[in-house]
Amino acid sequence: xxxxxxxxxxxxxxxxxxxxxxxxxxxxxxxxxxxxxxxxxxxxxxxxxxxxxxxxxxxxxxxxxxxxxxxxxxxxxxxxxxxxxxxxxxxxxxxxxxxxxxxxxxxxxxxxxxxxxxxxxxxxxxxxxxxxxxxxxxxxxxxxxxxxxxxxxxxxxxxxxxxxxxxxxxxxxxxxxxxxxxxxxxxxxxxxxxxxxxxxxxxxxxxxxxxxxxxxxxxxxxxxxxxxxxxxxxxxxxxxxxxxxxxxxxxxxxxxxxxxx
Amino acid sequence: xxxxxxxxxxxxxxxxxxxxxxxxxxxxxxxxxxxxxxxxxxxxxxxxxxxxxxxxxxxxxxxxxxxxxxxxxxxxxxxxxxxxxxxxxxxxxxxxxxxxxxxxxxxxxxxxxxxxxxxxxxxxxxxxxxxxxxxxxxxxxxxxxxxxxxxxxxxxxxxxxxxxxxxxxxxxxxxxxxxxxxxxxxxxxxxxxxxxxxxxxxxxxxxxxxxxxxxxxxxxxxxxxxxxxxxxxxxxxxxxxxxxxxxxxxxxxxxxxxxxxxxxxxxxxxxxxxxxxxxxxxxxxxxxxxxxxxxxxxxxxxxxxxxxxxxxx
Numbered sequence: 001x002x003x004x005x006x007x008x009x010x011x012x013x014x015x016x017x018x019x020x021x022x023x024x025x026x027x028x029x030x031x032x033x034x035x036x037x038x039x040x041x042x043x044x045x046x047x048x049x050x051x052x053x054x055x056x057x058x059x060x061x062x063x064x065x066x067x068x069x070x071x072x073x074x075x076x077x078x079x080x081x082x083x084x085x086x087x088x089x090x091x092x093x094x095x096x097x098x099x100x101x102x103x104x105x106x107x108x109x110x111x112x113x114x115x116x117x118x119x120x121x122x123x124x125x126x127x128x129x130x131x132x133x134x135x136x137x138x139x140x141x142x143x144x145x146x147x148x149x150x151x152x153x154x155x156x157x158x159x160x161x162x163x164x165x166x167x168x169x170x171x172x173x174x175x176x177x178x179x180x181x182x183x184x185x186x187x188x189x190x191x192x193x194x195x196x197x198x199x200x201x202x203x204x205x206x207x208x209x210x211x212x213x214x215x216x217x218x219x220x221x222x223x224x225x226x227x228x229x230x231x232x233x234x235x236x237x238x239x240x241x242x243x244x245x246x247x248x249x250x251x252x253x254x255x256x257x258x259x260x261x
Numbered sequence: 262x263x264x265x266x267x268x269x270x271x272x273x274x275x276x277x278x279x280x281x282x283x284x285x286x287x288x289x290x291x292x293x294x295x296x297x298x299x300x301x302x303x304x305x306x307x308x309x310x311x312x313x314x315x316x317x318x319x320x321x322x323x324x325x326x327x328x329x330x331x332x333x334x335x336x337x338x339x340x341x342x343x344x345x346x347x348x349x350x351x352x353x354x355x356x357x358x359x360x361x362x363x364x365x366x367x368x369x370x371x372x373x374x375x376x377x378x379x380x381x382x383x384x385x386x387x388x389x390x391x392x393x394x395x396x397x398x399x400x401x402x403x404x405x406x407x408x409x410x411x412x413x414x415x416x417x418x419x420x421x422x423x424x425x426x427x428x429x430x431x432x433x434x435x436x437x438x439x440x441x442x443x444x445x446x447x448x449x450x451x452x453x454x455x456x457x458x459x460x461x462x463x464x465x466x467x468x469x470x471x472x473x474x475x476x477x478x479x480x481x482x483x484x485x486x487x488x489x490x491x492x493x494x495x496x497x498x499x500x501x502x503x504x505x506x507x508x509x510x511x512x513x514x515x516x517x518x519x520x521x522x523x524x525x526x527x528x529x530x531x532x533x534x535x536x537x538x539x540x541x542x543x544x545x546x547x548x549x550x551x552x553x554x555x556x557x558x559x560x561x562x563x564x565x566x567x568x569x570x571x572x573x574x
Contacts, residue, residue: 007340012370013376014367014371095352102318102348103343218399252274260321
């Protein structure tokens with residue numbers, strides 16, 4: 001019996017072909033998008049906002065405040081993009097998973113290999129994003145920058161895996177509207193990426209604090225600003241890791257139910 | 262020697278069942294497939310053939326009964342079983358964005374076959390299914406018959422001991438079907454065990470050494486094609502057409518001229534050992550069918566006899 005690791009690695013050549021036919025489109029967007037965000041929101045909008053560290057969770061400028069927020073938020077969006085339509089395609093439109101299922105691969109192996117591809121995509125886009133931000137002097141230290149990059153990948157996984165589980169069992173793509181309207185957009189706007197959540201009413205602030213994106217934004221911000229506070233940082237990290245583990249269990253369960261009938 | 266005690270039994274099923282909720286697709290069937298034979302499941306749409314095939318392919322859990330594939334229990338050893346199977350599903354699951362060659366290549370890798378070995382096998386298989394010239398084409402650009410041949414090539418990438426073909430030629434034009442039959446016949450000559458489902462009786466007669474006829478989740482007959490015809494039909498069939506009319510009106514007038522008759526919407530079938538003689542007697546009675554035909558009995562006749570329905574609806 002081959003190990004789970006070996007069974008996942010056998011799919012490397014497949015995912016390499018997927019990357020070869022899609023990388024050009026993703027490279028352009030992963031380089032241009034951060035530049036547009038940083039210029040529009042960080043530089044231009046930020047020009048109207050006083051750089052008061054007391055109001056901006058310790059950030060010297062608005063640009064430095066939103067940089068880690070943008071980094072984490074774009075990772076969430078990449079992750080949701082990779083775990084909605086592409087997963088639906090594998091189970092419903094192209095049925096590539098059904099072809100794979102006729103081989104020694106098990107549903108858990110399909111999830112693991114697909115997950116490996118998503119981690120790779122998140123690592124690439126977040127690295128480009130983090131690099132594009134570098135000339136704008138938003139990092140307290142190189143180590144902080146690398147840490148924020150890793151947090152961005154983790155946030156993507158923590159949000160992407162439950163979405164994968166949802167997509168693997170969803171009857172059709174119309175249910176994705178729910179994910180985008182209730183999950184992605186509110187988190188993007190209200191999870192502390194663009195303004196300190198202390199500006200929200202106490203109830204909304206409490207809700208915002210519970211979102212996975214807030215956990216990632218706050219952790220990434222501590223790292224880029226050099227304001228790391230061990231207690232809250234550990235809570236954020238554990239929260240995100242638990243989401244990854246639970247998300248993986250759900251993803252395997254839902255895909256198994258979809259394929260093994 | 263495996264746990265069932267027969268190490269050349271490729272598939273062994275006893276009282277095999279499959280249900281989906283309250284719907285019972287397979288209602289308890291017994292099947293043995295021996296090494297090297299071509300075995301067929303024949304039956305109309307909805308007979309339970311594909312559900313049976315998916316259980317044999319070790320991708321669909323058994324709802325009841327006993328099933329061993331290559332001597333192994335699919336519930337315990339699914340991965341090991343699938344490593345030795347080739348599967349050509351009813352619906353193509355090719356990656357249409359990939360090239361013909363890449364479809365074979367990535368698939369071979371799922372079995373853990375080393376890269377150089379997969380490349381060489383992929384080239385050989387494309388020759389075998391006559392797609393070598395299309396190796397670099399996108400699957401999207403292939404015809405239905407070519408896609409089917411590619412799916413069969415893909416199912417052979419791991420040199421399977423047992424090849425499962427679920428309606429391999431449904432939807433293909435006659436030329437493409439004959440090419441596929443030829444390739445499948447060659448595989449059989451090479452000693453590959455074939456399990457085929459079909460609702461075409463000519464396909465089953467061409468390819469299968471032994472077959473079962475399924476209807477509504479049960480096996481209604483079993484044997485070689487010639488054996489089934491001998492047991493359940495006469496040597497010849499005389500077909501009478503009386504133009505646009507209710508053919509049952511003529512049934513009583515000719516019933517005693519054959520061992521058995523069947524009334525179809527467009528013709529009467531007279532089952533007889535001598536079809537020409539039966540037609541001569543029809544004419545002696547002053548009946549003038551607009552067309553007559555004498556042919557040998559086929560599996561279609563067996564099916565009609567056993568289920569009262571034609572095979573292809």
